[in-house]
Amino acid sequence: xxxxxxxxxxxxxxxxxxxxxxxxxxxxxxxxxxxxxxxxxxxxxxxxxxxxxxxxxxxxxxxxxxxxxxxxxxxxxxxxxxxxxxxxxxxxxxxxxxxxxxxxxxxxxxxxxxxxxxxxxxxxxxxxxxxxxxxxxxxxxxxxxxxxxxxxxxxxxxxxxxxxxxxxxxxxxxxxxxxxxxxxxxxxxxxxxxxxxxxxxx
Numbered sequence: 001x002x003x004x005x006x007x008x009x010x011x012x013x014x015x016x017x018x019x020x021x022x023x024x025x026x027x028x029x030x031x032x033x034x035x036x037x038x039x040x041x042x043x044x045x046x047x048x049x050x051x052x053x054x055x056x057x058x059x060x061x062x063x064x065x066x067x068x069x070x071x072x073x074x075x076x077x078x079x080x081x082x083x084x085x086x087x088x089x090x091x092x093x094x095x096x097x098x099x100x101x102x103x104x105x106x107x108x109x110x111x112x113x114x115x116x117x118x119x120x121x122x123x124x125x126x127x128x129x130x131x132x133x134x135x136x137x138x139x140x141x142x143x144x145x146x147x148x149x150x151x152x153x154x155x156x157x158x159x160x161x162x163x164x165x166x167x168x169x170x171x172x173x174x175x176x177x178x179x180x181x182x183x184x185x186x187x188x189x190x191x192x193x194x195x196x197x198x199x200x201x202x
Contacts, residue, residue, distance in 0.1 A: 023123035029116035042124045049128035060089040083192045091181040101125035118160040148184040155180035
């Protein structure tokens with residue numbers, strides 16, 4: 001488990017640099033193009049995202065007590081059930097947020113602004129999730145958020161490369177992103193299933 005989490009954290013570093021450096025470059029690029037409104041909206045969304053996402057995630061937190069109870073009592077089936085519901089809600093919110101941000105920023109790409117808009121939207125979409133994942137990691141809450149955030153970052157980069165080099169519809173983008181999130185959901189369910197076994201082996 002720790003090896004998996006460490007590997008994912010190491011792989012997240014390039015995406016962290018893309019978020020930081022890419023955001024600076026894209027911001028300057030958009031400023032040169034005179035897209036001050038886009039910059040302002042991006043900053044507003046970025047700095048209010050954690051509040052908005054936390055509000056949207058409240059239903060998932062209602063499932064936390066049953067998850068903790070089942071984990072303590074060793075009820076594996078119930079643990080997997082409640083964890084599956086909680087994680088499914090989280091990846092749904094993540095998919096809606098990231099795809100919503102992508103569509104909001106790329107709907108107006110006049111004046112050769114597609115590439116900076118895509119890079120700018122990447123930071124707005126995935127940056128808040130990366131921050132929350134780092135908080136969960138520091139709090140010792142397990143690799144769940146780190147895994148889903150990592151896959152969301154990969155999905156976002158792949159989608160904006162598809163937007164640049166091919167034709168992709170809104171539905172196709174949603175399906176592609178949801179596919180990566182489903183992989184993250186499966187990985188988390190495997191981790192939840194193995195956790196009681198690891199505790200027994202210890």
